[in-house]
Amino acid sequence: MAQYTRANAWNHGGTFANTDLLWYAKGVGVLQTRKLSDPSSWWFLAAIHGEYVADKKFPGWKFLPAPPPVPVTPLATAKVWSLYKDQCQHQSWFFPPWHRGYLLALEAHVRAAVVQLGGPATWALPYWDYLGPANQNTIPPAFTQKKLPDGSPNPLYVVARYGPDGDSNIYIPTAAIVKQHPHDPDFAPGPVTDHCLSNDLFTGDDASTKPPGFGGPVTGFHHGGQTSGNLENNPHNLVHVYVGGSSPDQQTYGLMSDPGLAALDPIFYVHHANIDRMWAVWNKKHPNPTDPKWLNGPTAGGNRKFVMPMPDGSSWTYTPKQMADLGQLNYTYDNLPDPPAPAPVLAERLIKLGAATAAAKVKEGGTVVTDQNTELVGATEKALSLSRTGAAAAVRLDPGVRRKVVQSLTQAAESAAPDRVYLELENVRGTFDASVLSVYINLPDNAKPADHPELFAGSIALFGLSRASLQDDQHAGDGLSFVLDISKVVDTLHLSKSLDVDSLSVKLVPNREIPDHAQITVGRISIYRKG
16 A cells, blocks of 8 residues: 555645645745755745846846745755756656656655654645536646744735736636636637547557657657647646736746746646646556667766755655656556547547448448548748737648648548658747637638637647746757647538648737737747558
């Protein structure tokens, strides 16, 4: 039996009647009394994920509103600081295992403080199941109270947590909530989902898994930039941006909106406990990579190591192989349901395209021949700049390749599967992380996005945009890239005779107005077929 069980933060109504949350608050309070230079302080542990300690303007830590009051001095020695800081693995197949180790280390420090205060030695981080029933999509009330039950300041309370509407009302826009919550119809709050749990590949793609896979693309040590894995893209990134949000005047954004600030907010770790739980759920049916490059991590070959300071003053170095099985770490969750079956995407598409016999074969476990050839269908010719209300661009199509797509959709049958069609937003750069963009294909002029769900391709969050746009020792300045599966939209266009065109219109619709200073650009929008 596991020694530590992570339980739902919404137990006992998400209030301080939930002793997991009460002890979390008290433990965080102890860590916040320690100096930045102390590897067991709240501030040092946050800097392990990412930091802007020395930046001379926002998002520099000295420019953040309190509470909490964030220190920028004193620093640890150069040797200690360089060993630990700026480690988070994003847009990488190391995203799940690195963050699991990070949670274990943070949890150990908080638990030591809890025990010091007379609390339980079995205390474990709660998780926020924002995709759970009832009102669990809203932040647990313990994080919104300014005081603890004893009247002392609440260390879980954060000022720079603005929410999806910029009004400090923190909720997660799931599909159901988007329908219920009033918003400006010219904008589009993309829904947070658990669709990634239907993936069947950790890395790669197939009919049930869009690239780059559930866990992310193959990389070495990777502190962000380029393409997120499907778990990271949604729900992880979207939850970060929706919780952090931006200030009412949109001059600054919340802590959770930027990897260099996010771990300063106590809700970060409760969010990541849920992301880790989703990985554990997915693992009930699907394996992790067996490639030694994943199992052994970047500790092989001279890359930076995954290393954490521990409460006893030691340094703990770990690999993904050590993180692969939650049970072997003496941990579990109070709720680990079976993941959904792989999405019946191919069967649904075959039915829609009129290939009912082939669809029945697929449903019975049969296969339909599919190739893995990848070919560019079309791309924009110049960078696209986003205005306050987003942007639109025409993606010119290669006539010959477009005809191949149409032919595959027309002839879909037992002998051949229809092409899978993907849209990629390449080299997205900018200085404002707190935006979610929803992507629509051929949205009619002056149409309200919500009126055309059949043209909705997906949503992306710009979490990590600023850092990925910088050229430094860890980033090439290439920004972020995103892949969306637009096969169902293309099917719809084909059936409505709207695919025999020279170009497709791609519209990027933000969840809120984008501030003028954001300077968000998309290097290229491309569409390619796989079949």
